Amino acid sequence: xxxxxxxxxxxxxxxxxxxxxxxxxxxxxxxxxxxxxxxxxxxxxxxxxxxxxxxxxxxxxxxxxxxxxxxxxxxxxxxxxxxxxxxxxxxxxxxxxxxxxxxxxxxxxxxxxxxxxxxxxxxxxxxxxxxxxxxxxxxxxxxxxxxxxxxxxxxxxxxxxxxxxxxxxxxxxxxxxxxxxxxxxxxxxxxxxxxxxxxxxxxxxxxxxxxxxxxxxxxxxxxxxxxxxxxxxxxxxxxxxxxxxxxxxxxxxxxxxxxxxxxxxxxxxxxxxxxxxxxxxxxxxxxxxxxxxxxxxxx
Numbered sequence: 001x002x003x004x005x006x007x008x009x010x011x012x013x014x015x016x017x018x019x020x021x022x023x024x025x026x027x028x029x030x031x032x033x034x035x036x037x038x039x040x041x042x043x044x045x046x047x048x049x050x051x052x053x054x055x056x057x058x059x060x061x062x063x064x065x066x067x068x069x070x071x072x073x074x075x076x077x078x079x080x081x082x083x084x085x086x087x088x089x090x091x092x093x094x095x096x097x098x099x100x101x102x103x104x105x106x107x108x109x110x111x112x113x114x115x116x117x118x119x120x121x122x123x124x125x126x127x128x129x130x131x132x133x134x135x136x137x138x139x140x141x142x143x144x145x146x147x148x149x150x151x152x153x154x155x156x157x158x159x160x161x162x163x164x165x166x167x168x169x170x171x172x173x174x175x176x177x178x179x180x181x182x183x184x185x186x187x188x189x190x191x192x193x194x195x196x197x198x199x200x201x202x203x204x205x206x207x208x209x210x211x212x213x214x215x216x217x218x219x220x221x222x223x224x225x226x227x228x229x230x231x232x233x234x235x236x237x238x239x240x241x242x243x244x245x246x247x248x249x250x251x252x253x254x255x256x257x258x259x260x261x262x263x264x265x266x267x268x269x270x271x272x273x274x275x276x277x278x279x280x281x282x283x284x285x286x287x288x289x290x291x292x293x294x295x296x297x298x299x
Contacts, residue, residue, distance in 0.1 A: 171210060175199065175285040179235055183279065186230055188238060196235070199285065200243030208288035211245065213252035215281045216260060224256030227279070235281050252281075 177199055179192045188196070203209060213235060217227035232252035239245040257277040 170289045171286040172289060173284055174209075174287045175202075177283045177285075179281045179283060181231055181234075181279040181281075186234055188234060193238065193242075196238060196283070197243060199283065200239060200245055203245065203285075209249060210286045210288075211239070211250045212284045212286050213250065213281055214284075215252060215254050216257070216277050217254075217279050218257050218277045220257060224277075225254050228256050229254035231279060231281050235283065 177195050179188065179195065181187075181192075182189070213232050215228035215232035215235075217224050217231060219227055229252075232254055236247075236250050236252060239250065240247055260277070260282075
């Protein structure tokens, strides 16, 4: 016969055991996905594997579409009682893609740095070349100015030399003195000596002058020429010995009884005047044009 008291006392414990077994069965079913969820997860993993194989064949990596969350668990969501291994297994694809993104970003950053370095090097090189070209142009301009100055100096020297050469043979008459001789005498009078001394005194320290002498004496032919030559020699001898006039600065010509030119540049015969020749020597001071402008010019 059943003891009703014992039954009543054991009933609460049995009910608790049944409730505990029911809860454990629900937990086990929640951790095991159903067949449709399992097939969906397998198909998603197969698609992800194919996408990863295709992406590895391309130059630019493509990321997995993570916009649609995977359906997990009994209710189609992440199981709140999932273990660490399961969570780590779900995060591994995401970590790989994040690492790939980091590598791509690092490579792009390095490429940008390389391009920037090359650009800076090219700019620096171009600037250096421009500075060198500018310096070369400045130096060339200075050299051109110097050459222009030298050319101007050379042109001035050439013009000066041309003027010197042209003026070497140009003489102008500055003074004329007539030395008269008495008939039958070959000596100088006191008045003639004073005139010669006065002319010589004005020539002390001067350069570029010539004393031109023309001697006249009556007598036809050789007789008149010889007499006029003796008169010219008398004058030259006095200037050399008494007034220290260099010989090379005196030039004399014996004209004998040749007609003497007048002040107008014509002869007495041309002026219809009787020709009368006396014993005299015409001494003309001829000065070079350079002597009047530049006393330092070599003569």
